[in-house]
Amino acid sequence: AQSVTQLGSHVSVSEGALVLLRCNYSSSVPPYLFWYVQYPNQGLQLLLKYTSAATLVKGINGFEAEFKKSETSFHLTKPSAHMSDAAEYFCAVSDRGGGFKTIFGAGTRLFVKA
Amino acid sequence: DTAVSQTPKYLVTQMGNDKSIKCEQNLGHDTMYWYKQDSKKFLKIMFSYNNKELIINETVPNRFSPKSPDKAHLNLHINSLELGDSAVYFCASSQGALAGARTDTQYFGPGTRLTVL
Numbered sequence: 001a002q003s004v005t006q007l008g009s010h011v012s013v014s015e016g017a018l019v020l021l022r023c024n025y026s027s028s029v030p031p032y033l034f035w036y037v038q039y040p041n042q043g044l045q046l047l048l049k050y051t052s053a054a055t056l057v058k059g060i061n062g063f064e065a066e067f068k069k070s071e072t073s074f075h076l077t078k079p080s081a082h083m084s085d086a087a088e089y090f091c092a093v094s095d096r097g098g099g100f101k102t103i104f105g106a107g108t109r110l111f112v113k114a
Numbered sequence: 115d116t117a118v119s120q121t122p123k124y125l126v127t128q129m130g131n132d133k134s135i136k137c138e139q140n141l142g143h144d145t146m147y148w149y150k151q152d153s154k155k156f157l158k159i160m161f162s163y164n165n166k167e168l169i170i171n172e173t174v175p176n177r178f179s180p181k182s183p184d185k186a187h188l189n190l191h192i193n194s195l196e197l198g199d200s201a202v203y204f205c206a207s208s209q210g211a212l213a214g215a216r217t218d219t220q221y222f223g224p225g226t227r228l229t230v231l
């Protein structure tokens with residue numbers, strides 16, 4: 001079965017610093033991978049997704065992620081953190097089943113210090 | 115115009131009561147979902163419907179019953195509420211066309227915070 005592991009339940013960076021949120025996946029079939037963001041008291045929204053086209057995926061708000069098959073990773077990065085990036089970030093993998101089931105990681109809370 | 119809406123936003127109720135949460139999407143999507151997010155932010159799928167047909171039914175107490183009157187609506191009814199049901203419940207939808215389903219983006223509602231006293 002597919003699964004994702006997010007390393008670090010909390011990450012703290014200074015404003016302007018690099019953001020790196022780690023995600024490793026486990027999949028017996030070519031995975032489709034997603035990063036979603038959840039701002040306080042809101043639902044999740046898609047940041048970006050990997051669907052087997054380019055391995056470097058660019059998303060909204062300056063985020064990007066690189067699919068590395070050899071490392072089974074899909075880490076999320078942003079060159080310069082902004083205060084508005086403070087949120088919960090979820091990595092997810094699409095299950096091989098009916099195609100409608102997405103497995104979410106446990107989430108990583110990003111704190112941005114002024 | 116809100117894409118995925120849920121009502122109510124907050125729900126506080128006593129143990130043993132029955133309550134419903136409603137969800138509507140105006141995106142024309144075929145697939146809708148219910149998720150439960152616990153206090154540790156862990157997000158777990160409960161149910162999914164595709165064109166009014168139940169396609170995902172996770173291990174959820176049968177006190178929880180989804181109903182989809184049409185493909186734009188997916189409601190969640192909970193009987194005999196328990197303390198452990200306290201959580202945020204999210205509705206979501208995706209296009210759900212069979213060929214592309216695994217790559218579909220899910221669009222989430224704002225959530226319903228359920229507190230059982």
